Amino acid sequence: xxxxxxxxxxxxxxxxxxxxxxxxxxxxxxxxxxxxxxxxxxxxxxxxxxxxxxxxxxxxxxxxxxxxxxxxxxxxxxxxxxxxxxxxxxxxxxxxxxxxxxxxxxx
Amino acid sequence: xxxxxxxxxxxxxxxxxxxxxxxxxxxxxxxxxxxxxxxxxxxxxxxxxxxxxxxxxxxxxxxxxxxxxxxxxxxxxxxxxxxxxxxxxxxxxxxxxxxxxxxxxxxxxxxxxxxxxxxxxxxxxxxxxxxxxxxxxxxxxxxxxxxxxxxxxxxxxxxxxxxxxxxxxxxxxxxxxxxxxxxxxxxxxxxxxxxxxxxxxxxxxxxxxxxxxxxxxxxxxxxxxxxxxxxxxxxxxxxxxxxxxxxxxxxxxxxxxxxxxxxxxxxxxxxxxxxxxxxxxxxxxxxxxxxxxxxxxxxxxxxxxxxxxxxxxxxxxxxxxxxxxxxxxxxxxxxxxxxxxxxxxxxxxxxxxxxxxxxxxxxxxxxxxxxxxxxxxxxxxxxxxxxxxxxxxxxxxxxxxxxxxxxxxxxxxxxxxxxxxxxxxxxxxxxxxxxxxxxxxxxxxxxxxxxxxxxxxxxxxxxxxxxxxxxxxxxxxxxxxxxxxxx
Numbered sequence: 001x002x003x004x005x006x007x008x009x010x011x012x013x014x015x016x017x018x019x020x021x022x023x024x025x026x027x028x029x030x031x032x033x034x035x036x037x038x039x040x041x042x043x044x045x046x047x048x049x050x051x052x053x054x055x056x057x058x059x060x061x062x063x064x065x066x067x068x069x070x071x072x073x074x075x076x077x078x079x080x081x082x083x084x085x086x087x088x089x090x091x092x093x094x095x096x097x098x099x100x101x102x103x104x105x106x107x
Numbered sequence: 108x109x110x111x112x113x114x115x116x117x118x119x120x121x122x123x124x125x126x127x128x129x130x131x132x133x134x135x136x137x138x139x140x141x142x143x144x145x146x147x148x149x150x151x152x153x154x155x156x157x158x159x160x161x162x163x164x165x166x167x168x169x170x171x172x173x174x175x176x177x178x179x180x181x182x183x184x185x186x187x188x189x190x191x192x193x194x195x196x197x198x199x200x201x202x203x204x205x206x207x208x209x210x211x212x213x214x215x216x217x218x219x220x221x222x223x224x225x226x227x228x229x230x231x232x233x234x235x236x237x238x239x240x241x242x243x244x245x246x247x248x249x250x251x252x253x254x255x256x257x258x259x260x261x262x263x264x265x266x267x268x269x270x271x272x273x274x275x276x277x278x279x280x281x282x283x284x285x286x287x288x289x290x291x292x293x294x295x296x297x298x299x300x301x302x303x304x305x306x307x308x309x310x311x312x313x314x315x316x317x318x319x320x321x322x323x324x325x326x327x328x329x330x331x332x333x334x335x336x337x338x339x340x341x342x343x344x345x346x347x348x349x350x351x352x353x354x355x356x357x358x359x360x361x362x363x364x365x366x367x368x369x370x371x372x373x374x375x376x377x378x379x380x381x382x383x384x385x386x387x388x389x390x391x392x393x394x395x396x397x398x399x400x401x402x403x404x405x406x407x408x409x410x411x412x413x414x415x416x417x418x419x420x421x422x423x424x425x426x427x428x429x430x431x432x433x434x435x436x437x438x439x440x441x442x443x444x445x446x447x448x449x450x451x452x453x454x455x456x457x458x459x460x461x462x463x464x465x466x467x468x469x470x471x472x473x474x475x476x477x478x479x480x481x482x483x484x485x486x487x488x489x490x491x492x493x494x495x496x497x498x499x500x501x502x503x504x505x506x507x508x509x510x511x512x513x514x515x516x517x518x519x520x521x522x523x524x525x526x527x528x529x530x531x532x533x534x535x536x537x538x539x540x541x542x543x544x545x546x547x548x549x550x551x552x553x554x555x556x557x558x559x560x561x562x563x564x565x566x567x568x569x570x571x572x573x574x575x576x577x578x579x580x581x582x583x584x585x586x587x588x589x590x591x592x593x594x
Contacts, residue, residue, distance in 0.1 A: 002471070014425060014470040015432065016463060017451040025460075026467055029525055033468060036526055037414040040484050043491065050486030053316050053346070054302040054542030054567075057493045068350045068568060069303060074342065086209045090436035099435050104446045 002030045110135050111272035115181050115329045118275050119222075122169055122180030129162040129169070129180035129224060136182045136226055140273045148248045149258075149267040151187050153227035154194045158182070161224045168222075178336055179222030184274035186265045187228040188235050189215055189320070190309040198311045199231040199261075201244040202431050202438045202457030212309020213341045214278060214320050221336035226274055229264030233459045234428065235285055235313045237261050238531040241522050242461045249518070252294060252558060256515040259289030259531075262323070266293040269323045276333050277323040282313050283416055284511075284535025286321045287547035291510035291560020294549045296577065297323045298330040301568050302542030303348045305334075306341035314423035317416075317539045327548055327577040331355040334570060350568050358571045363579045364398030366572070369503035373409035374534055380513040386559035387509045390550040393583035394507065394576065402503055406495040409537065411488050413529055416536040418472050418485035425469030431457065464525060493541040500566045505576050508534050510547040510560035534562060544570045548577045550584050 007027050011018050018026065051057055055069030084097070093100040108127050121127045127135075137155065144150055165180045185191060188198045190208035197203045211219075219225065232242035240248040240263030248263040250256040251271035258267040262279030266289035269277050279286040281299040290297025299321045307318055322333030338352045370391060375384060395401050433439035433453030440456050443449025458466070472481035499506060512533055521528040538545040543564055550561040561580060565573035 006471070007467070010467055010471045010474060013474060014466050015429070015447070015450040015454055016458075016466065017455050018463070019455075022460075022463065026464065029464055030468060030471065032526055033417060033529075034471075034481075037418060037481065037485075040411060040414050040418075040488055043408070043411060043488060045484060045487035045491070048487040048490050050483055051489040051493060052486055054493075055346075057490065057497070057541075068348055070348070074345070082209055087435075089209060090206055092433060092436075092439035101434050102443055102446050102449050 002027060002034065108135060110139060113275050114325055115178065115275055115332050118181045119175060119179050122165060123175050125169060129165040130159065132180060133158050133162045133182055133224055136273065143271055143273055146249060146254055147251050147267050147271055148246045149229055149264040149271065149273055150227045151197060151230045151245060152195045154191065154225050157194060158224050158226055161219060165222055176222040177332055178218060181223050181275050182226050183218065183223045184226055184229045184265055184268040184277040185215060186231050186262050186279045188231060188280055188311045189278060191215055191225065191228065194228065196228065199233045199243045199245065200457065204438065206437055210309065213306035213343055214337045215309065217337050218278065229268055229277065231264055232261035233462050235261040235280055235282055236461050236465055238288060238528050239521065241518060242459055244459055247518060250292060250515050253515065256517055257292065259292035259515065261285040263289045265323050266290055266295055266297065269295045269325060276329050279321060279323055280310055281319045281321055281539060282317045283420060283539050284532040286323065287535050287545055287562060288511050288532060290323060290547040291558065292515040294558030295323055295325060296327050296330050296546060296548050298334060298546045299538065299544060300334055300338065300570055301544045303346050304568065305337050306344040306347050308341055308343035312427040314420040315427065316423060317420055319539065327574060327581050328359045330546065331359055331574050353571055355570060355574055358575050359578050361575050362398060363394060363576055366399045366505065367402055367503040368394055368399045368576065369402050369404035369499055369506045371404050371406045371506060371508060373406050374508040378512050379509060382553040383509050383513060383559050386551040387561050390561045390580050390584060391507055393587065394580055397579050397583060404499050404503060406499060408488065408491045408495050412492055412537040412540065413533055415485045415488045415492060416540060417529060418481050419489060421465045421469030422473050422482050425466045425473065428466055489540050492537050496541045496543055505572050506564040508562045510534060510562040514553045514557035514559060538564050543567055544573050546573050546577045548581050550580065
């Protein structure tokens with residue numbers, strides 16, 4: 001069961017503050033959804049490899065040369081990136097060279 | 108010119124043969140959008156300057172008379188989760204309300220290179236999170252077939268635009284059913300290609316291992332023509348692969364004689380609407396009449412797909428959405444006095460309820476002490492779900508199921524019950540988790556006149572079979588419907 005304390009802790013990890021109302025609602029929603037997710041524990045997954053990517057199933061089953069998901073590697077070479085002016089165009093605050101943000105002082 | 112039922116080939120031919128200029132065609136579509144879209148809400152932004160520029164380019168090409176590319180002059184819509192240079196790109200979120208993208212998504216570049224004209228950006232659930240389009244940060248989309256009902260989600264704007272004749276075809280994205288389910292609800296064709304077949308570069312990330320760009324069309328053939336223009340390796344997305352791209356169009360119209368089609372019992376159980384069942388069973392019968400062999404199969408882990416999906420997708424989303432912090436682009440709350448206060452106030456103000464819910468769930472399942480119990484567990488079950496398909500495809504060439512358990516539901520019907528909303532994707536999420544291709548094709552209507560969708564799933568990179576089966580079903584069902592109307 002998720003507690004009120006858990007909601008506050010997870011919100012902090014997620015950089016959310018949430019209103020008192022939102023916290024109450026989320027406590028209820030998280031418990032209901034996680035309750036449903038708990039049915040995964042009905043399955044014995046001993047010896048089953050975790051699948052993080054579509055291609056990882058193939059790593060397990062296929063010879064390397066037959067794997068259609070053999071994701072391409074490329075040389076680590078510098079390439080042109082977005083010009084500074086373009087990158088700053090959407091900035092909420094900028095001094096023309098950098099993004100400007102409030103003082104970096106932790107709570 | 109009647110633009111409402113226009114297909115890709117008809118539009119391109121009209122421009123090629125100078126029955127209409129691309130510019131006039133674009134104008135006609137903007138007129139239709141102006142008169143029709145108010146109560147539907149399919150579009151968020153119209154990219155008129157860009158559309159007219161491209162139309163002028165196509166007209167110049169047509170004047171030269173050296174032939175035209177496959178989508179020349181075809182007006183299309185782009186789901187607002189794909190970046191479009193110098194055009195507002197919001198992902199349906201207030202946090203990106205004023206974001207002007209500095210570059211084009213690869214699929215956008217490729218569609219334009221094939222001659223398509225981008226009319227505008229379509230409404231969607233915020234960051235593609237939703238099954239009804241009610242989670243748009245701006246306004247909900249209404250189903251053009253019945254405006255008291257949702258168009259499905261999250262690509263509801265794209266599906267509605269095609270259904271209402273406000274675009275010939277459209278681009279969407281599918282993470283848990285977001286192309287196929289709205290296609291079913293709006294009565295159009297919607298194709299999710301294999302993971303890795305189409306580039307995600309410039310697709311605003313929701314769940315990177317599950318996000319699939321794909322097309323909507325008025326016909327199955329139109330989705331094939333769109334896919335042709337989009338598919339193939341992209342150096343800017345390292346999960347795209349080198350597998351050769353076949354000529355999809357060539358296979359449209361080929362018979363299904365002798366093809367083995369699997370029907371999984373698990374997809375026809377409790378919770379399936381009786382009319383949807385009847386519609387899909389009639390579709391399966393048509394495939395049998397066309398010479399396909401229908402084989403009952405089992406996908407035993409189906410019940411575990413939704414819980415697996417909501418762990419994997421939310422975990423990835425919580426990480427992907429960490430970038431919206433008010434520092435470099437998008438909304439920034441003026442209230443933050445310190446950096447961390449700015450982050451929190453910005454995210455509190457910019458994200459809607461469903462996005463916050465998924466960020467919270469995703470952060471929770473990844474947090475210390477729960478990672479193994481939830482995230483790793485779900486990844487292991489994801490393997491079991493993929494294995495179900497591998498075993499089935501050892502016996503059959505394609506799998507046919509309903510696309511969604513019910514026809515389009517009413518606005519407001521499920522919005523207060525997230526779990527009920529999540530179950531709208533019960534037949535679609537598993538294909539996203541496995542990365543296999545799938546299409547939804549219209550197969551009749553309910554007594555109330557609401558479209559019903561049939562889903563066809565195939566092996567990795569076997570879009571050809573999926574399209575073949577879908578095309579045969581589409582035509583058999585249309586012929587059957589004509590017969591019923593005339594008799």
